[in-house]
Amino acid sequence: xxxxxVSFAIISLVLLASGIASSMxxxxxxxxxxxxxxxxxxxxxxxxxxxxxxxxIQVLVYVGGILTLFVFAxxxxxxxxxxxxxxxxxxxxxxxxxxxxxxxxxxxxxxYVMAMYMMSANHAAAGLLGGHSETKGKTEVWVAxxxxxxxxxxxxxxxLVVVAVAALLAWLGVRHTIDxxxxxxxxxxxxxxxxxxxxxxxxxxxxxxxxxxxxxxNQTQANDLDRVMDALFGAQxxxxxxxxxxxxxxMIGALxxxxxxxxPPDAERYAQVTRDQLRESQMASDVALHxxxxx
Amino acid sequence: MIPLxxxxxxxxxxxxxxxxxxxxxxxxxxxLVAVELVLNAANINFVAxxxxxxxxxxxxxxxxxxxxxAAEACVGLAILIHFYRHGRSVDVNKSSMLRW
Numbered sequence: 001x002x003x004x005x006v007s008f009a010i011i012s013l014v015l016l017a018s019g020i021a022s023s024m025x026x027x028x029x030x031x032x033x034x035x036x037x038x039x040x041x042x043x044x045x046x047x048x049x050x051x052x053x054x055x056x057i058q059v060l061v062y063v064g065g066i067l068t069l070f071v072f073a074x075x076x077x078x079x080x081x082x083x084x085x086x087x088x089x090x091x092x093x094x095x096x097x098x099x100x101x102x103x104x105x106x107x108x109x110x111x112y113v114m115a116m117y118m119m120s121a122n123h124a125a126a127g128l129l130g131g132h133s134e135t136k137g138k139t140e141v142w143v144a145x146x147x148x149x150x151x152x153x154x155x156x157x158x159x160l161v162v163v164a165v166a167a168l169l170a171w172l173g174v175r176h177t178i179d180x181x182x183x184x185x186x187x188x189x190x191x192x193x194x195x196x197x198x199x200x201x202x203x204x205x206x207x208x209x210x211x212x213x214x215x216x217x218n219q220t221q222a223n224d225l226d227r228v229m230d231a232l233f234g235a236q237x238x239x240x241x242x243x244x245x246x247x248x249x250x251m252i253g254a255l256x257x258x259x260x261x262x263x264p265p266d267a268e269r270y271a272q273v274t275r276d277q278l279r280e281s282q283m284a285s286d287v288a289l290h291x292x293x294x295x
Numbered sequence: 296m297i298p299l300x301x302x303x304x305x306x307x308x309x310x311x312x313x314x315x316x317x318x319x320x321x322x323x324x325x326x327l328v329a330v331e332l333v334l335n336a337a338n339i340n341f342v343a344x345x346x347x348x349x350x351x352x353x354x355x356x357x358x359x360x361x362x363x364x365a366a367e368a369c370v371g372l373a374i375l376i377h378f379y380r381h382g383r384s385v386d387v388n389k390s391s392m393l394r395w
Binding site for chain 1: 342376
């Protein structure tokens with residue numbers, strides 16, 4: 001257990017806890033504050049992984065900009081409906097268990113794709129980003145691919161089992177039991193955590209990754225500022241340009257959205273004032289006219 | 296060095312947390328918070344693989360994703376405030392303006 005491992009464990013725990021807490025806490029403002037904890041922890045993780053530059057950008061843009069925006073949004077829409085009450089819980093209880101299953105399936109699919117990529121990068125030496133030329137025997141490739149495929153298969157199997165159990169219970173006529181089970185958010189979260197933990201344990205033991213870790217040389221190379229800027233304005237210039245166009249569009253769109261749709265609430269009062277002034281001036285001129293005539 | 300599989304597993308778990316929040320929240324603001332979780336989970340992978348392969352391109356893509364998240368939060372919150380002005384609510388279940 002070296003320092004890096006312990007730090008990684010602590011950061012992981014904080015990330016998972018704050019991520020879950022941001023969807024579970026009652027008040028929206030607390031949710032945003034947990035998002036802040038999450039974002040700062042992600043920055044710490046970037047530093048730990050060897051990219052302090054990304055960590056700095058993360059704190060500057062995310063915590064300094066986006067989080068402030070969220071806090072302002074909470075301030076604008078603060079009201080009874082943003083606070084969750086017993087009558088209107090933050091989570092949709094009926095569908096929370098199914099949502100948990102869907103979330104785990106999506107995560108499993110992502111894990112599966114990355115395991116496949118690792119296999120291709122390690123063994124076939126033809127990764128998308130290039131880099132590794134470590135070739136091994138074809139048998140090992142086959143075994144590793146089978147393991148990766150079994151991860152996806154297991155995810156599908158778990159999903160099928162859950163569906164089958166739910167259908168069986170529904171057929172047995174214990175509908176209210178299902179409703180009560182799936183109604184509790186604890187059940188959904190526990191189910192998701194259990195299945196995801198199983199999947200992660202399986203992948204961790206599968207040997208598909210073969211203890212792959214970044215080397216010092218690679219870390220230095222990837223985070224060298226000259227290289228990053230070369231990539232930013234060289235090979236990745238077109239994505240950067242597209243991003244510029246997107247940001248312009250976003251700016252215009254936000255301006256259009258932020259513009260008040262109807263006249264401001266003061267407009268009526270101003271109109272009233274001018275009308276009153278007009279009437280007064282008319283009356284004054286009438287009085288003057290009468291005075292003229294009277295003479 | 297942190298083994299690559301740990302980082303990938305962590306980001307998968309965070310993705311699951313984010314998607315779970317995305318699917319179960321009713322408050323539009325909290326849905327946006329969940330979207331931020333998902334984007335950060337993706338970014339962790341970018342950084343991990345950039346350091347593993349020694350390539351700077353993934354670092355650049357991390358910046359692009361961060362800028363994209365800023366843009367998304369900007370428009371998302373503008374729509375949220377507009378929605379709130381329109382119906383005095385931020386409940387996504389009540390957003391039926393564009394439903395036929």
